[in-house]
Ligand SMILES: [Zn+2]
């Protein structure tokens with residue numbers, strides 16, 4: 001029996017988060033109600049944390065189906081994760097399979113519609129992606145931003161077996177990219193960051209970790225690989241790290257920009273784009289069609305998210321979870337409303 005009300009986080013602004021009691025949402029036609037197991041914190045929650053928001057944030061959700069709306073075909077108690085984008089299915093992007101860049105997004109869970117820092121979240125049935133019984137629900141969140149986003153970036157970049165990879169920024173996406181690089185058969189991986197515990201995590205995942213706080217990490221990476229790297233993932237999102245990412249890219253190689261940054265990209269067109277033939281591309285989230293491949297990598301053990309998930313908090317401690325995560329500490333941090 002589902003109680004009529006639930007606990008949910010309210011981001012009031014000024015980095016303050018309170019708990020509120022809200023009615024449990026009722027799934028409408030084509031929707032499902034998900035009982036949230038885990039919701040992973042993301043750098044893109046920063047805006048809600050700092051300025052507040054009217055919706056319940058949280059977009060890296062795993063859970064079980066607690067109720068079905070009319071016409072929703074999933075099974076009750078099905079386990080799975082929530083795809084962030086309520087895609088339209090009929091625009092130019094969706095018709096080509098690129099649901100991640102839908103041009104007519106109906107909903108963005110946790111951004112313009114209530115998300116997962118709550119006991120329950122209501123989502124469109126096609127946004128609920130079932131996972132195998134072999135995958136624990138806390139670890140299943142890794143199939144979203146961690147591996148979904150980084151896997152898409154590598155596929156966009158055309159990563160080939162044995163390619164060298166550099167990762168700028170060892171937040172969750174960067175750490176996910178280090179793991180995904182290995183799972184996809186990349187060669188050596190170098191990674192840069194400022195935070196000691198994130199560098200330690202990168203090192204434990206097999207990357208050569210370069211401390212950007214202790215000097216020029218780009219120069220250090222180029223000292224190791226004077227020709228540059230075949231694929232560079234920019235997961236830090238500053239003007240300086242973007243320039244560094246392009247500088248680290250080998251002639252003929254690819255820079256994939258994943259971290260959000262609204263500032264203009266500063267690139268020397270002649271020397272970088274034309275004379276060194278570097279490909280620069282952007283990459284956002286992942287297409288629904290990629291989920292099965294990433295899920296198979298997880299089930300096979302080629303991806304192991306356990307070391308990346310460094311902290312777990314009950315919903316009551318969401319303030320503590322955010323204060324820790326937004327200070328640049330730890331890897332992936334989970335809030336677990338089910339306790
Ligand atoms: Zn995210």
Ligand SMILES: [Zn+2]
Pocket residue numbers: 087088089090091092093094095101102103104105
């Ligand atoms: Zn669309």
